[in-house]
Amino acid sequence: MQHFARFQAAPFPMEMHKVRVIQKLTLLPIKERLAAIVEAGNNTFLLKNRDVFLDMLTDSGTNAMSDRQIAAMSLADDSYAGSETFFRLEASVQDFFGLPFFLPAHQGRACEHILAKVFVKPGNVVPMNFHFTTTRAHIMECGGRVEECFLDEAIRSESDNRFKGNMDLHKLENCITSVGIDNVPFVRVELGTNLIGGQPISLSNLEAVSAICRKHQLLLVIDSSLLSDNLYFMKMFDPLCEDLSIKEINHRISACADIIYFSARKLSSARGGGLVMRDKLLFDKMKVLIPLYEGFLTYGGMSVREMEAMAIGLQETLDFDMIAHGPQFIEAFGNKAKEQNIPVITPFGGLGLHVDARAFLEHIPGEQYPAGALAAAIYIVSGARGMERGTISENRNPDGSEHVASMELVRLALPRRVFTLSQITYMVDRLAWLYENRALIGGLTFVDEPTIMRFFIGRLAPIGDWQTRLVDKFIADFGSDAL
Numbered sequence: 004m005q006h007f008a009r010f011q012a013a014p015f016p017m018e019m020h021k022v023r024v025i026q027k028l029t030l031l032p033i034k035e036r037l038a039a040i041v042e043a044g045n046n047t048f049l050l051k052n053r054d055v056f057l058d059m060l061t062d063s064g065t066n067a068m069s070d071r072q073i074a075a076m077s078l079a080d081d082s083y084a085g086s087e088t089f090f091r092l093e094a095s096v097q098d099f100f101g102l103p104f105f106l107p108a109h110q111g112r113a114c115e116h117i118l119a120k121v122f123v124k125p126g127n128v129v130p131m132n133f134h135f136t137t138t139r140a141h142i143m144e145c146g147g148r149v150e151e152c153f154l155d156e157a158i159r160s161e162s163d164n165r166f167k168g169n170m171d172l173h174k175l176e177n178c179i180t181s182v183g184i185d186n187v188p189f190v191r192v193e194l195g196t197n198l199i200g201g202q203p204i205s206l207s208n209l210e211a212v213s214a215i216c217r218k219h220q221l222l223l224v225i226d227s228s229l230l231s232d233n234l235y236f237m238k239m240f241d242p243l244c245e246d247l248s249i250k251e252i253n254h255r256i257s258a259c260a261d262i263i264y265f266s267a268r269k270l271s272s273a274r275g276g277g278l279v280m281r282d283k284l285l286f287d288k289m290k291v292l293i294p295l296y297e298g299f300l301t302y303g304g305m306s307v308r309e310m311e312a313m314a315i316g317l318q319e320t321l322d323f324d325m326i327a328h329g330p331q332f333i334e335a336f337g338n339k340a341k342e343q344n345i346p347v348i349t350p351f352g353g354l355g356l357h358v359d360a361r362a363f364l365e366h367i368p369g370e371q372y373p374a375g376a377l378a379a380a381i382y383i384v385s386g387a388r389g390m391e392r393g394t395i396s397e398n399r400n401p402d403g404s405e406h407v408a409s410m411e412l413v414r415l416a417l418p419r420r421v422f423t424l425s426q427i428t429y430m431v432d433r434l435a436w437l438y439e440n441r442a443l444i445g446g447l448t449f450v451d452e453p454t455i456m457r458f459f460i461g462r463l464a465p466i467g468d469w470q471t472r473l474v475d476k477f478i479a480d481f482g483s484d485a486l
């Protein structure tokens with residue numbers, strides 16, 4: 004693995020690309036940032052991007068494209084049915100995954116919608132390593148429920164297990180036996196578990212899950228939205244992958260699955276999504292729903308320009324320099340944060356740096372949403388927006404009481420190839436100031452709470468006047484004209 008570690012010994016990560024197009028950013032004065040987060044109901048999803056300095060909300064649709072992707076977009080063949088663009092994309096998908104059948108969809112959750120509609124019946128249980136918000140919502144809409152079979156270690160903040168996203172095989176077997184095979188429409192594995200810090204799964208674990216599914220004749224569905232980071236971690240840390248190329252690793256993953264789906268807003272740095280499979284019967288079952296919900300079979304709700312970008316982006320994901328950039332910048336971000344004693348999830352995963360809000364704000368109870376409060380406070384002091392991944396991202400219990408999440412995280416996503424090391428250094432500086440002043444931060448309460456996926460559009464208010472006191476302290480420390 005020596006030659007993959009070219010820059011490993013250096014105290015900084017290295018960009019194997021250069022910037023050729025830029026977007027100007029502005030940083031509002033702190034009082035205007037306070038006004039903006041109040042107007043957004045303390046929900047970073049509701050901020051206007053013009054009020055955001057560093058947009059670390061998500062990597063969804065915000066990764067930087069390559070020159071080749073942009074060039075390919077101008078070759079797009081715009082037609083409703085049978086466009087050349089579709090056939091170029093289909094060939095790229097088949098080559099990338101090593102599987103023959105492809106259905107296009109407009110984004111990742113659209114694939115989840117099709118899967119749930121086709122396979123999930125009322126009372127069904129879908130075992131998985133960890134749920135994702137939209138996945139669970141679609142399964143529940145069809146009357147099913149999710150059972151998580153994660154390692155006990157998965158939800159421990161600090162760990163040295165490189166593959167915290169692995170499925171607990173005993174929990175999986177127990178789940179299948181206790182609910183009965185007929186009640187399990189499929190088993191789902193998420194590569195690069197989003198909600199617990201972008202933690203990867205190992206190839207050996209995936210192959211073991213696949214063997215269990217085959218033994219019980221259950222379908223294995225892989226969510227490959229965060230595949231690129233997972234490929235990096237497999238190549239770096241999974242002994243099974245040491246002598247395999249990225250493409251060989253990817254085909255070993257595909258060999259485990261019956262169906263793979265992905266968000267192309269993440270994988271391939273474009274916008275869109277798709278389902279891939281080996282079996283014509285499964286393809287036929289799902290394909291009838293594509294024209295109903297997505298669009299005709301040769302575009303599935305995507306623009307042909309995005310499809311061209313996706314075709315190139317998938318091939319570029321086979322380049323180690325491309326997939327290494329995200330995780331290596333996250334690691335640099337994490338190491339700098341740890342030097343300042345900021346509590347972060349370890350090992351550093353993919354997707355972004357995950358701050359442990361429960362440890363950061365020990366004085367705020369789960370019912371007052373520490374991760375939501377921290378995300379609002381981070382915006383106020385830095386102008387950067389992260390995303391709450393904690394109790395607000397859960398649903399209430401049936402009796403209306405709060406279901407406190409197993410982890411209370413603020414994700415500071417690093418969209419691929421977007422931010423620089425100076426911007427990361429700035430973030431660490433602001434987080435360190437906030438950590439010193441953490442006693443000033445208080446909780447939040449809902450003022451407008453939707454029943455489905457409340458985290459997207461729900462509105463909250465601070466409990467007490469902690470936000471103005473935080474701003475006053477910032478101005479006292481840095482001066483009234485400091486940004």
Ligand SMILES: *Cc1c(COP(=O)(O)O)cnc(C)c1O
Pocket residue numbers: 063110111112113135137138193197226228229265266267268269275276
């Ligand atoms: C983002 C994401 C999805 C949903 O994809 P969208 O394109 O945003 O609809 C599904 N699964 C995982 C693991 C994701 O990270």
